[in-house]
Amino acid sequence: MEINDDLLDKLAFLARLRFSGQDRERLKQDMSQIIDLVNKLNELNLDEVEPLTHISQHLQEGRNDEPQNPLDKRIVLENAPLSDSDYIKVPPVINKSEE
Amino acid sequence: MSKFKTFPSLWRWLEERGPKAPLSAVNIALKRIEQFRDLNAFIDVWKEEAQQLAQQLVSEKRKKPLHGLIVGVKDNIAVAGKPLTAASKILQGYKSPFSATVVERLQEAGAILIGRNNCDEFAMGSGNEYSYYGPARNPYNPDLVPGGSSGGSAVAVATGQVMVALGSDTGGSVRQPAAYCGVIGYKPTYGLLSRYGLIAFASSLDQIGILANNVEDIAAVMSVAAGKDPMDATSTPSKTPNFVEEIIDSRQRKFKIGVITETVEHKDLHPDMAIAMEKWISILSKKGHEIEYVSLPLLDYLVPMYQIIATAEASANLSRYDGVRYGYRAEADTLEEMYIKTRTEGFGMEVKRRIMMGTFVLSSGFYDAYYMRALKARRLLVNYLNNLFKQYDLLMLPTTPAPAFPIGSFAQRPVEMYLVDVFTVIANLAGTPAISLPLAWSKDGLPLGIQFMSKAFDDAKLLSFSASLFN
Incomplete structure (x- = not known):
């Protein structure tokens, strides 16, 4: 299957990635090849098979719904690229030209 | 087994070296880390802390279960207060606020963590070539990969x-490098070791594993680390065995072993690997194990299955890296542009390729044709293996088709690199335990690994059998 520019752009947007130049051409090629590889699964008759969504054999039990100690805010903020004393700072959500 | 100087098992080391064993172990380890610096095995070395802890252990009267065990930790497993980057630019500057459960249990048992080990970015690779810190190198020939991730x-x-x-x-990211470097690599049953604190790649396949030079050390680690963890809902609620006791007298037991025909007849199988398999089949027969050939007709469908499931889960797991809360952030005028620039600049090409593939198989229009098909095929595999394990204690197959490959071999051919994983993805797709044992050498003197698998939660049997081959 061929990956064209439209499909690549659509997927890149969903993944919040951007590709240009050589990377772009290589990626189109690589993805086409990987898709050809995984198309092998089309040979299998899977009509009557239920998908396997969990690999654990046991039932997963939730813990009691009681508050526990989350991470200390100070420690969380230390890891943030940009913050003030209480919040993580990010660039504007709304573009100025759209205001 | 390794042709380099290595430590004996921990219990033997303690017996030989007496009360000062932890201190001499740390000093020898630090010396060797310096000696082999060119192989790029460590990203960080925690020298002072390791020495201090060793000193403290020496002064303690009661020995702990892992008293002075020197441990390296892959750079995708959290150690509180230490940098953790998954060998990626996107996590530069991140320090983990907490430790992985496995790390915590090891530390409580007296293990000494000595540093962070190099790996492929987000554990995606088969050669440790895709690391932000440069490639690690094979000790038997530095032009070859040590395996990955x-x-x-x-x-x-x-x-x-x-x-x-x-x-x-x-x-296969534990077993394949173990095979290429001549050590033991063990992937426990999915759920036996907590994944809390392991940076997620593909959550239904990921498992923390152990690399060592002897089965005794693996059993010692498993005895303290395995079992239920409230922080990982997929961790087993069942009581876990005392692995140390389980591997004693391992020679007494005889097993029924199925050799997977499609692997020993595989078109890519290196002739030296074929010889190694033949030789060990004969040795195991002579030891009194019952050996039969079994068929796994799904073998050629495993890498396709794996590529779909692993990339799908990776694309979801890696969506959290957006430059907001931690790690690398690119400068941009708007939030949306910041996400895109951060991810585009922060991830390496292999990681981006996989995120894009995962996005493809999960996107509307392709979801049923790819992702759902892979999940269905996965059930076929699991059912088929369950049946095999009703008849056989263990399955036997090569760990890899061939010995280590030269660095850069697959630079232009990523798809071919994926096929190197053909014999290791089985255990991840099925959630079963598997171990690669360094049992043979190629004609050129490179290590070869032979792999054994058991049914889920039969890890004690698998380790016990493995130990018997070295006694």
């Missing part, structure tokens, strides 16, 4: 820089 961990164990290393195994 836990390459640094395998190198550190093979050259005696540590006694044991923690790695992670999503499609």
